Amino acid sequence: MDMLDILRAIRQLEQPAVLATIVEVEGHAYRKAGAAMLLMGSGETIGTVSPGCIESDLLERVPAICEANQYEMVEYNMKPDEDPIWGESVGCGGVIRILLEPVEGELRELLLAALEQLNRGVEVRLSREIRGQELSYELCTKDTAVNSTSNDWQYSMTLTPRQRVILFGAGLDAIPIYHLLTQSSFRVIVADWRPGLLASFSGAEIALGTPERLEGEIQLYENDAVIVCSHHLHYDREMIHMSLANKTRYIGVMGSSKRINMLFEGDTPPANVKAPIGLSIGAEGPYEIAVSITAEFIALRKEWQNQEHHKEARNDYIRHLFGSGTEQSDGQTEAAARAFPGLSARQYGASCSIG
Known part of the structure; x- marks a missing residue:
């Protein structure tokens, strides 16, 4: 199961749903940052972010998130010596932070645009930024430079076509x-x-x-x-x-x-x-x-994949060493506009945690 399966399910969605994405991991965890799952109002799920220990808690959050149309950031502390609720029973030994986002409006358009590019064999990058209470998204191709302007929180995930x-x-x-x-x-x-x-x-x-x-x-x-x-x-x-x-x-x-x-x-x-x-x-x-x-x-x-990342890191070093050409006044906005005209999204939400 990978992100492509989730995107295909989103294309067929006819009910409220929430996208859960691991955005940060401290210590050990079953899944790493970038792992995602789709939580539907009916209780169905696609994908996994844990061995099954936190999915029921995530599902309980779906109705409120969809009704408020607001994102939520949750934290699960799996360390047995720090969290008697999750740690002792799970035993993963780490902390995971999960971003929950209602799948509708422009966010859904961005995800479907990503699916279209992946079906063409094009790798894309989905970036999220929180500025104050505002959550914004940008979608661009992997070779497009993105300049983050956020002082609060930023997370980017690369979506790769299947081999x-x-x-x-x-x-x-x-x-x-x-x-x-x-x-x-x-x-x-x-x-x-x-x-x-x-x-x-x-x-x-x-x-x-x-x-x-x-x-x-x-x-x-x-x-x-x-x-x-x-x-x-x-x-x-x-x-x-x-x-x-x-x-x-x-x-x-x-x-x-x-x-x-x-x-x-x-x-x-x-x-x-x-x-x-x-x-x-x-x-x-x-x-x-x-x-x-x-x-x-x-x-x-x-x-x-490691070879590609090594190649990209080397190319980034060469560009930094010899210069990378003309800079846009708003690199992130311009990058998304060039790659996917008209597709950007802004949402507001509150952050909370448990554990």
Whole structure:
């Protein structure tokens, strides 16, 4: 579950709802800053901010927040030696602060604009500022400079598109791979030339065709990952060659050492190829193999994110060292206006805490 699921639910909302976002963590906690959940007036929830220990308390706050149309800042102290209400029973050992916001009006417009950009593969940043009792929002692309003018409180969260995975091969062993990757917040496109096999992937993004045809159907990008598991030697080799030609960041190949040797005609696979795919955990059978593949992808996603953050930090240092060009008189407002014209929001609310 990630923010994309919450945004999709907001798009379908037909009832009052509150967005709960962890904005600060001190010490240990089940979820980190940026984790969010959607709390609906009906009592339904999407996402998590704890193992389930504070959700009921958050839900009780929903009617008052929606009625007043005001944000609320709450604090939960999970330290057993400081808070007899939460700490002893929860035992997480930290303090978390959660921002609760009614999802309506211009805030909802901003969130839906963020969803539209994420669906296009564009990373965005949502910033919140409190000035006195006023809560304001700005949405911009990640490369747009934002100048904070708040003296009270400011929080920004980056919303990242899901890692795209092309799953080539729609056999029975691909079904658990698809489900586990999808449930782990990857965007999976299932590709195969056999329509009968693709019929097993109800609701999935699918692409019908051999690799030669898929080259015109699917535009492969450098940030894509590809899983090759059609078990057809000729087509698997074609898919590998196409992925290499498009310089995709990762190509995972399923199969035995003998089959992999045949696919690469005895040559050592390139550095961006993992063959056989998956973590070495002694997996047997389709489901366990799918677990090993999903675990590897989760680890790789974190590694790729760290690489991107390192690259961004280096670029920020270079810009600071050599100058960053013309500055706008109101950088934050101008940034949002350029990226998403007309989309900004201001709300008023009171802050309180418990614990």
